Amino acid sequence: xxxxxxxxxxxxxxxSGQSQTLRSEESTSxxxxxxxxxxxxxxFFRAYNRKIFLYCAKLVNNAHNxxxxxxxxxxxxxxLRNQSQPEITNPGGFMFTIxxxxxxxxxxxxxxxxxxxxxxxxxIPHEYQPGSTDMEExxxxxxxxxxxxxxxxLVLNMxxxxxxxxxxxxxxxxxxxxxxxxxxxxxxxxxxxxxxVKKDNL
Amino acid sequence: xxxxxxxxxxxxxxxxxxxxxxxxxxxxHDAELRSLLESDRIINSCINKERIQLMHHDLSGxxxxxxxxxxxxxxxxSSGLITAxxxxxxGMSWITLATSSALSISVCAxxxxxxxxxxxxxxxxxxxxxxxxxxxxxxxxxxxVPVTIQDKTPEIxxxxxxxxxxxxxxxxxxxxxxxxxxxAKKLQLEHSSSKYRPKTxx
Numbered sequence: 001x002x003x004x005x006x007x008x009x010x011x012x013x014x015x016s017g018q019s020q021t022l023r024s025e026e027s028t029s030x031x032x033x034x035x036x037x038x039x040x041x042x043x044f045f046r047a048y049n050r051k052i053f054l055y056c057a058k059l060v061n062n063a064h065n066x067x068x069x070x071x072x073x074x075x076x077x078x079x080l081r082n083q084s085q086p087e088i089t090n091p092g093g094f095m096f097t098i099x100x101x102x103x104x105x106x107x108x109x110x111x112x113x114x115x116x117x118x119x120x121x122x123x124i125p126h127e128y129q130p131g132s133t134d135m136e137e138x139x140x141x142x143x144x145x146x147x148x149x150x151x152x153x154l155v156l157n158m159x160x161x162x163x164x165x166x167x168x169x170x171x172x173x174x175x176x177x178x179x180x181x182x183x184x185x186x187x188x189x190x191x192x193x194x195x196x197v198k199k200d201n202l
Numbered sequence: 203x204x205x206x207x208x209x210x211x212x213x214x215x216x217x218x219x220x221x222x223x224x225x226x227x228x229x230x231h232d233a234e235l236r237s238l239l240e241s242d243r244i245i246n247s248c249i250n251k252e253r254i255q256l257m258h259h260d261l262s263g264x265x266x267x268x269x270x271x272x273x274x275x276x277x278x279x280s281s282g283l284i285t286a287x288x289x290x291x292x293g294m295s296w297i298t299l300a301t302s303s304a305l306s307i308s309v310c311a312x313x314x315x316x317x318x319x320x321x322x323x324x325x326x327x328x329x330x331x332x333x334x335x336x337x338x339x340x341x342x343x344x345x346x347v348p349v350t351i352q353d354k355t356p357e358i359x360x361x362x363x364x365x366x367x368x369x370x371x372x373x374x375x376x377x378x379x380x381x382x383x384x385x386a387k388k389l390q391l392e393h394s395s396s397k398y399r400p401k402t403x404x
Contacts, residue, residue: 036275038272041272045265045268049261049264049265049268050257050261053256053259053261053264054253054256054257057256057259063256063259067259067261067263067264070261070264071263071264071267071268074264074267074268074271075267075271078268078271078272078274078275081275082275135244135248136248136251136252139244139245139248139249140248140252158246158249158253159249159252159253159256182210183206183207183210186206186210186242186245187206189241189245190206190209190238190241190242190245191241193241193244193245194237194238194240194241197237197240197241197244198237
């Protein structure tokens with residue numbers, strides 16, 4: 001997935017000029033951050049902290065756990081400081097990969113204690129939000145029933161605010177593939193909500 | 203192109219003006235399309251609501267940990283004010299900063315007071331002490347000293363010489379007892395494979 005494609009390869013991938021220059025600037029400042037530049041560190045923290053938190057919060061369905069995971073992401077990045085490492089060309093993708101792996105670890109650990117098959121789709125645990133309507137709960141639980149990759153995609157798009165082409169760049173996939181997957185996931189969500197609306201109207 | 207794809211393209215502005223016009227005409231007559239658009243609207247509103255809630259989640263803890271992590275790498279935190287400014291930049295609110303600093307000051311002050319206080323901290327004990335002092339101050343103690351004191355030094359000297367003589371006689375008796383003790387048993391090695399095994403000779 002988003003794995004080692006962030007680390008520079010000699011082959012290089014063709015991108016539009018503007019995005020490539022932006023990415024190279026970001027890559028340079030990320031390398032400065034890793035070399036000990038605190039201003040660069042603050043820039044990345046302010047740019048990505050909330051996004052990483054939102055991403056984790058929706059993947060693990062718990063804001064407090066997401067906070068811990070976000071903190072762990074930064075700890076891991078800070079640990080890389082003053083160490084020799086290859087140039088990271090896609091810092092955003094790199095950070096989201098760390099977050100993704102930590103979220104998957106968290107979900108795996110949780111699976112040891114709760115059997116997902118033993119509970120119905122609508123009862124899949126998600127964080128209780130006081131004041132949320134049935135429809136909101138349905139949307140949240142429907143999001144949880146999607147495949148992890150599809151859910152991740154929708155979360156990056158709808159919660160973190162990334163466009164599909166940006167997600168494609170981050171994940172190292174073609175925009176068309178991302179678009180198809182997102183469309184399919186969205187269609188599943190719509191169908192579930194449509195059924196619920198019909199039930200309410202009857 | 204199925205209806206889901208058309209809706210997605212319409213919502214993402216990927217339809218041409220002609221296609222958009224056709225789609226809008228279709229929506230007026232097609233209940234299926236209308237329900238899809240309605241469910242999409244519901245999904246968006248639910249997700250936006252949750253997103254807003256998560257956007258307001260306090261991430262001061264993460265910011266604090268991040269600044270502490272940077273400080274541990276040794277590049278910042280040469281002074282408390284610099285650290286505080288970085289923490290503010292990272293997203294910690296002034297209230298959190300002020301509270302944490304006030305808490306640390308109070309803890310330091312408490313520790314200083316505890317270390318430097320030698321007296322008992324128990325209020326009952328202090329009350330008892332106060333009572334004693336009060337009693338001592340209230341009733342002055344009178345000591346009756348006899349007018350003539352008998353000189354008892356010759357008696358003490360006699361007792362001393364007696365005790366010395368007694369101790370000397372006791373020591374002499376012990377010496378005699380030691381001399382009359384039977385001689386210690388001699389040890390002889392046995393002529394066997396275990397030549398180090400001692401055997402007593404009677």
